[in-house]
Amino acid sequence: MLSTLIREKANEGLKELYDVIFSEKEFQVNPTKPEFTGNYTIVLFSLIKTLKNSPDQLGNALGGYLLEKHPTLFIDYNIIKGFLNLTINNELLIEMLNKHHQDPCFGKAPLNGKKIMVEYSSPNTNKPLHLGHLRNNFLGRSIAKILEASGYEVIKTCIVNDRGIHICKSMIAWIKYANGATPESTGMKGDHFVGEYYVKFNDAYKIEIEQLINEGKDKATAEKEAPIMLEAQQMLVDWEKGVPSVIELWRNMNQWVYQGFEVTYKRIGSDFAKTYYESETYLLGKDIIELGLDKHVFNKKADGSIWIDLTDEGLDEKLVLRKDGTSVYITQDIGLAQRKYEEFKMDKSIYVIGDEQNYHMKVLQLICKKLGLPNADDIHHLSYGMVELPTGKMKSREGTVVDADDLIDEMVSIAREHTENLGKVKDFSPEELVALYDMIGLGALKYFLLRVDPKKKMIFNPEESIDFHGSTGPFIQYTHARIKSVLRKSSIDKDFKEYKTALLDPEKELLLLSEQFETVLLQSAESLDPSTLATYLFQLAQSFNSFYAALSIASAESEEKKQLRLKISSMVATVLCSGMDLLGISVPEKM
RNA sequence: GGUCCCGUAGCUCAGUUGGAUAGAGCGGCAGCCUUCUAAGCUGUAGGCCAUUGGUUCGAAUCCAAUCGGGAUCACCA
Structure with a gap:
């Protein structure tokens, strides 16, 4: 990862030059804004204070040091108003290109030996799934994939509210x-x-x-x-x-x-290693309540009902067992949390649940902590905002609920219409066409729901439906298909590894962007947020399309340029394909 | 009422561990297919980052207050 590497090297430099070590927080390495020369920028302001140096002095010292010490990394620098802009050595990028342009594992981490459980979907059995469930399912599935790609062993679970x-x-x-x-x-x-x-x-x-x-x-x-x-x-x-x-x-x-x-x-691609049924788990947790009474975590009221007092934590009193001895929602959840841990001994447990249950999940974790359950600190509520209509919340009573199956059918049928109108896939078999329409329709829907920050509520306008242009799944799928089409027509010469001619801006931009895949993936995993990845993939696809319009690949000015651009295209296709896969979206070879 | 979340272009959203002149898409307007897929590309218009104060070299980002919107606080799940 370049940005991390730069930070490390800069830190080493500062230590050697000034004998000061800075923490991660104290200085920043960002991609350089396009209007300035350079690829990555170190912000000097925060350093100036401690070092009591002028920006120019510090910038020159550090820039000079980096250039001299790491000529394979940097080839130039400039300083503008306290920003040290570094230009990355092309050879480094070319090396990555040669190595990874067809590597489906590029950017992904090896197994780290840790186990994470992701609970998602969790439907009631009295009605079909709706748009809100789709957000939940897509999020859960994508997070699971992102975590897997980040080296975790992931256990996908589902709790069915069947009673x-x-x-x-x-x-x-x-x-x-x-x-x-x-x-x-x-x-x-x-x-x-x-x-x-x-x-x-x-x-x-x-x-x-x-x-x-x-x-x-x-x-x-x-x-x-x-x-x-x-x-x-x-x-x-x-x-x-x-x-x-x-x-x-x-x-x-x-x-x-x-x-x-x-x-x-099956259609949307949700699957689970383990499904819990509430009818089998709703009695769990009762014995823990007894334990909690002994530990004085809970208290019994005169009528026999059992409560926990969370007023010290700024919350309220909460009932955990009714006076008739039957359990409430939270009781089962405590029991299930314990059961899950006993079964899987995971290092972390993620619950994909809507933000209407923020309070509930806070209480759940707090109770688990007070009870001293071993996994209490590792419970994490991945809270997402509700999907709303322009008219407000979806209400089943008012018949404004957007049904999941209907919506998927509609998206797939729009995909079919679009595709037929464009008439580019006349050689497809009927089965291939069906698969393609599904891929595009679901791609549009999934991307639409995943590109927004999970914790924010989002608005779905059924009138305008979901677009197939611009920042959408089909746009990225299209870009991938476009690259594949180019690659079908001219083949990459594996022996071509050195490129003497200077990289043009669109070429270098794609290399730099591709390189950032690993960083973005890491960010998405850490923040449990697929939208970061979704935004990045759009940006990459968009850059490729500009590149495609500006430069000719197959009839490039030289064989060297042709080979270079073919490889860059392949690199981009590789990243788009694995990135979209992490969102749970497939990309076609042709569309 | 208590607690928590949100407010960025006409619309939908990025940008929020403080950094350069706040970015995309859609929609609007003007262009680009006799060569690699136009589901594309290029240009253009559009902003008091809800408001007001504060913190500092620097604030959409942090703090406080105010206004507006939402969630939650069940012997429901």
């Missing part, structure tokens, strides 16, 4: 309105089928509430006393008791949902 009042609602509605219909009998995808009954429940519930209000009850009582809600609650009790007919229906309906989910997961 509770929500699924009972779908079940009640099915009994009342389905007349024995099934996904098979209706030809519907299982998760959509079950979701429809969830909607039917809410419709019926709404009507009952209105009736009760008309009969003179207030809203809160009406909501509590609506018969269909009471039935759902009774069903939950029966489920916990294990009433066979309820369990059987529950199994069936969940099975339908899983069959539906599987299709979607």
Whole structure:
């Protein structure tokens, strides 16, 4: 990594010249702004203070030192207003080019022996996945890939919320309105089928509430006393008791949902090493509560309910066990956190969960710490913002939820339309076409959701839909296909390794950018943020397209230039391909 | 009310461990396909970085206050 290397060498120089060692924070190495000559810039201001030197004096001393001591690294420097601009020796870049232009492992780190768990997706089994779930799935999958490429062993897990009042609602509605219909009998995808009954429940519930209000009850009582809600609650009790007919229906309906989910997961590329089911884990954590009572982490109130007081931490009191001894959400989570650690002994546990649960996750970690669980400090909440519509939040009650399957179908169909209009893939077989449309449609969707900083909420405008031009997945895919097309027509001569002619700006820019892949990957991994990588890949593709427009590759001015540019193109294609793969996006050879 | 997050071009977003004249894409306008894929490229217009103070050589970035938006604080999950 050049920027790190430069920092190291500069630090050595400062030590030799002034006998002072600076920490990482105290000086910066940045890529030089395009309007100045040079490739990397050391900011001198912070150093001047300690060294009591003028910028020019210091810059010349350090620049001269670096040039003399590391001629393979630098070939020139200049100083402008306290910025020391360094020009990188082309030979260094050429060496990288020769070595890595076809290397799929370029920029990736070897195994580091550490284990990270990434929990993501985590759906409810009462309705199909929607746009929000897609952000979660894409983020989780991409982070897992980025961490793998950074040397970690990654365990992908999923917790399925397969029990509770929500699924009972779908079940009640099915009994009342389905007349024995099934996904098979209706030809519907299982998760959509079950979701429809969830909607039917809410419709019926709404009507009952209105009736009760008309009969003179207030809203809160009406909501509590609506018969269909009471039935759902009774069903939950029966489920916990294990009433066979309820369990059987529950199994069936969940099975339908899983069959539906599987299709979607397969399509978007989500997979898990281990799936936990809440029905199997919801009792975990109860015994830890006992332990916590002994340790005085928790306290029991007069009615028998058990609480933790987090007011010293600026939070509130939190219930961890109901007075009837049943557990609440957080109880299960404590139990599951412990279970996961027992099973996998991971060094770090990442939870990909929306920011609406920031408070919950804070409390969870705090409780785990107070209980002294061994993995408490290694719990990390990868919190992401909600996906909103221009009209505000998606609301299932108002029918404004963007369904995941529908959206994917729409994106794929737009991809097909675009491709057909352009007419560039007439030689594709029908199967190849289907694969290509999927690749482009999903590429557009994934890139759209991943290019934004995870922690920020984002707006999705279904009217304008997702573009295929500019900062998009298809743009990068297109750039890759374009390079591949060039490389099909002229082949790289492996023996060509020396390039005497000076590098032109667009050539050098691509080499410098490609070189930064490793740094960007590292940053993405450290900040658990695929958007950094997504932005970088766009920038690289954009630079390549400018290069492509400005310079001829196949009919370059000399064989040397032709070979150089072919290799640069190959280098860029390699980085685009592995970078996009880390976002969970495939790139085509042709499009 | 307590806690936390956000506010950058008409729109969607980068840039936030403090660094040079704040950048992209979309949309607008003007151009570029008889040679490697125009899903592309080039140029141009568009900004009080919510507001006001502070910290310093230097602030979109750090601190404080204010205004605006959101999340959360359930014996729900």
